[in-house]
Amino acid sequence: MRRDTRDRxxxxxxxxxxxxxxxxxxxxxxxxxxxxxxxxAQATAGRTVYQASCASCHLxxxxxxxxxxxLAGNNFMNAWRTRTTRDLFEFxxxxxxxxxxxxxxxxxxxVTAYILQANGAPAGGQPLTPTTSTPIGQLGVRPxxxxxxxxxxPPVAGGPPTPAGGRGGxxxxxxxxxxxxxxxxxTVKNYVPVTDEMLRSQDPGxxxxxxxNYQGWSHSPLTQITRDNxxxxxxxxxxxxxxxxGNEPSPLIHNGIL
Numbered sequence: 001m002r003r004d005t006r007d008r009x010x011x012x013x014x015x016x017x018x019x020x021x022x023x024x025x026x027x028x029x030x031x032x033x034x035x036x037x038x039x040x041a042q043a044t045a046g047r048t049v050y051q052a053s054c055a056s057c058h059l060x061x062x063x064x065x066x067x068x069x070x071l072a073g074n075n076f077m078n079a080w081r082t083r084t085t086r087d088l089f090e091f092x093x094x095x096x097x098x099x100x101x102x103x104x105x106x107x108x109x110x111v112t113a114y115i116l117q118a119n120g121a122p123a124g125g126q127p128l129t130p131t132t133s134t135p136i137g138q139l140g141v142r143p144x145x146x147x148x149x150x151x152x153x154p155p156v157a158g159g160p161p162t163p164a165g166g167r168g169g170x171x172x173x174x175x176x177x178x179x180x181x182x183x184x185x186x187t188v189k190n191y192v193p194v195t196d197e198m199l200r201s202q203d204p205g206x207x208x209x210x211x212x213n214y215q216g217w218s219h220s221p222l223t224q225i226t227r228d229n230x231x232x233x234x235x236x237x238x239x240x241x242x243x244x245x246g247n248e249p250s251p252l253i254h255n256g257i258l
Contacts, residue, residue: 036124037085037134038113043123046110053097054111062118066238072118081137088112089130105130192255207253 051060057068064070069079080088093108103111109128117123121139194208202208204221211218225233251258 035134035138035140036122036126037132037139038109038116038121038123038128039125040117040123042110042113042128043117044114046107046112046114046117048110049103049107050111050114053101053103057098062115071115076115076119077136082135084133084135085112085116085128085139086131086133088115088136089128089132188257194254205253205256207251209252210250 050058050062057066058064058071059068062070062072062076064075070076089108089112092111093103093105096111097103109130113123113128116128116136116139119136119139121136198206199208200214202213207220212220
């Protein structure tokens with residue numbers, strides 16, 4: 001009887017020790033916090049590059065405008081949460097700036113680090129590299145702030161729900177939402193349907209598809225604008241496409257209507 005009691009006591013002690021070890025491991029993991037994939041120095045250098053090469057389109061506070069999407073806030077995270085830091089770096093490196101200016105890999109890494117920092121990912125001792133591939137949603141992002149430290153405006157209520165029942169992603173109101181469009185019901189007067197023949201042989205004043213024609217020429221045959229007078233063009237009006245900021249469409253023109 002005494003031996004049986006001692007055996008049960010020993011087993012209970014072993015269970016208690018295992019429980020303590022498991023709890024300690026869990027506490028250590030919790031204290032480690034989110035992953036850090038870039039250094040503060042990279043983000044600081046990236047901010048300088050961003051202000052020189054990116055801010056003119058995406059704005060100094062990364063809020064975006066017109067066809068330049070938001071880079072800090074709900075819409076950015078909706079688009080990039082499940083993608084990796086490597087995806088972001090390679091996308092920026094292959095597409096920006098649109099003027100074709102060449103930046104070094106270190107400069108692109110710095111801009112990537114700065115964008116991650118602006119979205120709340122903490123800096124650490126490990127520098128970001130071209131092969132770093134961590135899901136951005138695992139970086140402990142928090143509600144983004146502007147470069148002045150002020151929180152970006154909250155998203156406007158409404159917008160189409162995502163398949164999971166939430167809101168966001170393409171088509172959702174952005175965090176920096178202003179007017180989000182005008183819908184007018186009715187019928188377009190004197191509308192001329194677009195035919196296959198029109199697509200194959202377009203009127204010079206039309207632009208009926210992306211890159212204009214099936215050959216992808218990406219230029220108009222019109223001759224009113226030349227190298228000599230292009231400098232005289234002036235902005236007439238703009239409209240910010242703020243509905244989600246994941247859309248960069250090619251404007252279409254048919255019978256003089258944009």
